Amino acid sequence: MIAAAVRAYALEPALHDPTLSEDDRLRDPRFCIFFGARPSITVVGGLRLERANVSRTLADIRDAVRRRGHTNARWSVTNASAPADLADRLLEAGLVRDDRPGSSPQATVLVLDHEHDLSRPDSSCVVARRVETFEEFALAAELDRAIFGLEPDGEWRSRAPALWERERSGQGARVYLGFLDGEPVAAARARFCPIAVMLLGGGVLPAARGRGVYRALVAARRDEAVAAGLPASAVHASSMSKPILERLGFEHVGDVQNLWDPAV
Numbered sequence: 001m002i003a004a005a006v007r008a009y010a011l012e013p014a015l016h017d018p019t020l021s022e023d024d025r026l027r028d029p030r031f032c033i034f035f036g037a038r039p040s041i042t043v044v045g046g047l048r049l050e051r052a053n054v055s056r057t058l059a060d061i062r063d064a065v066r067r068r069g070h071t072n073a074r075w076s077v078t079n080a081s082a083p084a085d086l087a088d089r090l091l092e093a094g095l096v097r098d099d100r101p102g103s104s105p106q107a108t109v110l111v112l113d114h115e116h117d118l119s120r121p122d123s124s125c126v127v128a129r130r131v132e133t134f135e136e137f138a139l140a141a142e143l144d145r146a147i148f149g150l151e152p153d154g155e156w157r158s159r160a161p162a163l164w165e166r167e168r169s170g171q172g173a174r175v176y177l178g179f180l181d182g183e184p185v186a187a188a189r190a191r192f193c194p195i196a197v198m199l200l201g202g203g204v205l206p207a208a209r210g211r212g213v214y215r216a217l218v219a220a221r222r223d224e225a226v227a228a229g230l231p232a233s234a235v236h237a238s239s240m241s242k243p244i245l246e247r248l249g250f251e252h253v254g255d256v257q258n259l260w261d262p263a264v
Helices: 004-011 051-067 086-092 134-148 154-169 213-227 242-247
Strands: 025-028 031-035 042-045 073-078 106-113 126-130 174-180 183-192 197-204 232-237 251-260
Touching: 004 106, 004 232, 004 251, 031 051, 042 051, 051 073, 051 086, 073 086, 086 251, 106 242, 126 213, 134 154, 134 174, 134 183, 134 197, 174 213, 183 213, 197 213, 213 232, 213 242, 232 242
Parallel strands: 042 073, 197 232
Antiparallel strands: 025 031, 031 042, 073 251, 106 232, 106 251, 126 174, 174 183, 183 197
């Protein structure tokens, strides 16, 4: 049985994560804005809008994002969002479906209760673990860009040492590598909070897919979460990862429409 708090966190993690400071997010009765460690990472969620005030709230959010010097605002419209036709109203107001490289306009919210064990790759050729050095941390970022077809990220490079310190300190997401026959072929991240672990951005190079590396990355993050006493793993799954995760025992708890605001 998945607890209500886990379901709520899985659906809207930035709104319900008790470890985030007010430097990391702005909460308002109408919305929650997550400001990432880089200015290009901005997520708008926790949307509870009145029908008559959608345009006014959109303007307020844009102002707040600009004041922080952030860009690339991605809006997550979930089952908990209001009004029910919010995504359509935002599209009419100028937002677009987020189909940029590395993004998905729709995601399925899945949760794995940690009482449920995971099947694991049989082969000793498959290994997944958390990065141990700055060089591995940087390699994971390079793999992530290659897997999702992203351009080189100068902003990331300039901030890499500080981001590495956040990873080590637990302020940022933990970063993982997946290996096949000793070669790094996959990368993933996970954010740990007292409610659950949120699995982020797992992917495998095309030539190494179908060998169990993705499942090993899921298991590595789940195992660390179990060791930390967390009851569940959550993920916003793309259409590619959803079937794999469902076979592993993840349960559907909601859906997300991801929109992007070209105005900020």
